[in-house]
Amino acid sequence: DSGVTQTPKHLITATGQRVTLRCSPRSGDLSVYWYQQSLDQGLQFLIQYYNGEERAKGNILERFSAQQFPDLHSELNLSSLELGDSALYFCASSGVGVLAGTNTGELFFGEGSRLTVL
C-alpha cells in the first residue's frame, strides 16, 4: 500500500461528458502528480501541484484541468470526453515537507482510475 488513494477505481461514461478523478496523497506529501497511461502513449505526465500551486505542466489537454486543495487532495477534471481519453489515470505524490533533506525524487503511486469512454 503506497498510501496514495484514488477514486473512483473504474469509471464508464459517454463521449461529451465530464468526470472528476480524486486523489489523496500520502500523509505529509505536498506534491501531487497526475499521469495518463494508455496503450499507444505509454505513461504521460499531465500536471504537478505543490502545496496548492501548479508547479509543472506536461501533455495535458485544454479540456483537462486539475487543482490541489488546502487539505492537499487533488482532483483531475476531464471534460468533453472523447473515445481517445479512455486510459488509466494515475496520481502520485512525493514527500517534500519535513523530509525534504532526504527526498530523492521518488514518487508514490496510487492504483489508478480506469476511465472508459463509450
Place this chain on the structure above:
Amino acid sequence: AQSVTQLGSHVSVSEGALVLLRCNYSSSVPPYLFWYVQYPNQGLQLLLKYTTGATLVKGINGFEAEFKKSETSFHLTKPSAHMSDAAEYFCAVTRYAGGNEKLTFGTGTRLTIIP
C-alpha cells in the same frame, strides 16, 4: 530535457534464467534514475533508484541495476527469474532530488516468465 529509452517492449525469459531489462538515458545534468514495476491492475511500485554514490544499486525482490555514465545506461538485472516477476517494468529519470521534479518514464518492458 531528460529522456529514457527502454530497448525491447517485450522480454521473455525462462524461470531461473537471468533477467536483463535495458534502459538508456539522456540528460544534460546528472540524472536520478529509477526502475518501477507495475503488476496487472496495480499502480507503479518503486523497485530501486540511483541518486548519488554507489553505482550498483540493489532493490526489492532481488533486482539490481548499475549506473554506467560512460554508456548512459541503467540496466535492470536479476540473476534468477521467478514466475512472480512477470510484470511491466518502467525506467524513469528526473533531474535532481528535490521532490518537485516530474519523472519522465520510458515506454515500458513487459516481462514474461516461461515455466
